[in-house]
Amino acid sequence: METEKRTQISAEQMDNRDLSEQIKEVTKDSHVRAENTELMLSFQRGQVTLPQYKLLLCSLYEIYQALEEELDRNSSHPAVAPIYFPAELARLKSIENDLEYFYGSDWREKIVVPTATLRYCHRLRQIGKENPEFLVAHAYTRYLGDLSGGQVLGRIAQKSMGLKSCEGLSFFAFPGVSSPNLFKQLYRSRMNSVELTAEERNGALEEAVRAFEFNIQVFDGLQKMLSVTGNEHQESSTNSKAVHSKTLPGTISPMIRMVLGLFVALATVMGLYAL
Numbered sequence: 374m375e376t377e378k379r380t381q382i383s384a385e386q387m388d389n390r391d392l393s394e395q396i397k398e399v400t401k402d403s404h405v406r407a408e409n410t411e412l413m414l415s416f417q418r419g420q421v422t423l424p425q426y427k428l429l430l431c432s433l434y435e436i437y438q439a440l441e442e443e444l445d446r447n448s449s450h451p452a453v454a455p456i457y458f459p460a461e462l463a464r465l466k467s468i469e470n471d472l473e474y475f476y477g478s479d480w481r482e483k484i485v486v487p488t489a490t491l492r493y494c495h496r497l498r499q500i501g502k503e504n505p506e507f508l509v510a511h512a513y514t515r516y517l518g519d520l521s522g523g524q525v526l527g528r529i530a531q532k533s534m535g536l537k538s539c540e541g542l543s544f545f546a547f548p549g550v551s552s553p554n555l556f557k558q559l560y561r562s563r564m565n566s567v568e569l570t571a572e573e574r575n576g577a578l579e580e581a582v583r584a585f586e587f588n589i590q591v592f593d594g595l596q597k598m599l600s601v602t603g604n605e606h607q608e609s610s611t612n613s614k615a616v617h618s619k620t621l622p623g624t625i626s627p628m629i630r631m632v633l634g635l636f637v638a639l640a641t642v643m644g645l646y647a648l
């Protein structure tokens with residue numbers, strides 16, 4: 374009886390807690406996992422390479438395009454309006470500048486992303502249409518991350534890649550935010566003002582865990598791309614749109630298949646003559 378009462382109280386206390394506290398709590402383990410992905414470890418060790426960073430920018434471009442389009446479209450939705458800060462937070466334009474700096478004016482034709490990025494974007498667009506009240510989870514995961522660890526990562530990246538100026542690093546800069554810490558406080562209070570039913574709140578918390586999971590999968594996908602294709606797509610002027618269309622280990626490229634086909638045909642013809 375006593376235990377039942379205690380469980381009830383803690384469930385109530387849990388419900389009464391602010392969304393910003395709850396979301397931080399439920400994503401704690403995921404944050405540790407994200408920090409420990411190979412890509413994030415390269416950043417933290419000061420070993421991030423230009424191909425890694427360029428490839429990350431490609432995925433961030435697709436992700437922020439989806440996220441910001443959905444936030445814009447739902448900007449007057451009651452669960453989005455309080456956390457809608459395009460002037461302070463929007464990243465798309467900055468990423469476009471960075472991509473142009475590294476890839477040149479035809480950067481749009483050089484974008485390559487792993488399938489994990491496409492899945493992440495698909496989810497963002499889906500919830501933008503079906504459950505805009507969950508966008509807060511995705512906006513929190515990306516923007517508060519960028520304003521937290523992201524700030525340190527930007528400085529490390531500049532050193533690691535030996536970039537002289539801040540060119541190519543505008544993704545990390547938030548000119549509209551004079552104090553990231555104060556802004557994060559404001560953002561948390563706005564998150565806490567969003568009115569959600571218990572069911573919607575649980576959904577948003579689940580979505581935040583999912584958002585971290587998507588990021589982890591994107592980072593892992595990028596590392597796989599780098600280990601499979603090396604720097605080839607970074608340094609050449611390939612026009613491929615998504616790496617999932619590239620040849621991966623375990624598959625036979627169309628060229629090898631054609632050569633094998635010709636070989637078999639030739640052997641068959643020669644066999645017929647021999648008869």
Ligand code: HEM
Nearest residue numbers: 397407408413416417513514515517518521522523585588
């Ligand atoms: C090298 C990797 C990373 C490092 C070193 C790092 C570090 C940090 C630090 C120091 C904070 C501040 C914690 C606090 O104020 O209590 C933070 C907060 C945060 N990080 Fe990361 N982070 C990393 C990667 C990521 C990634 C990949 C994501 C998500 C995609 C992320 C999302 C967040 C979020 C949402 C917060 C805000 C937590 C809150 O105050 O509610 N971080 N991170």
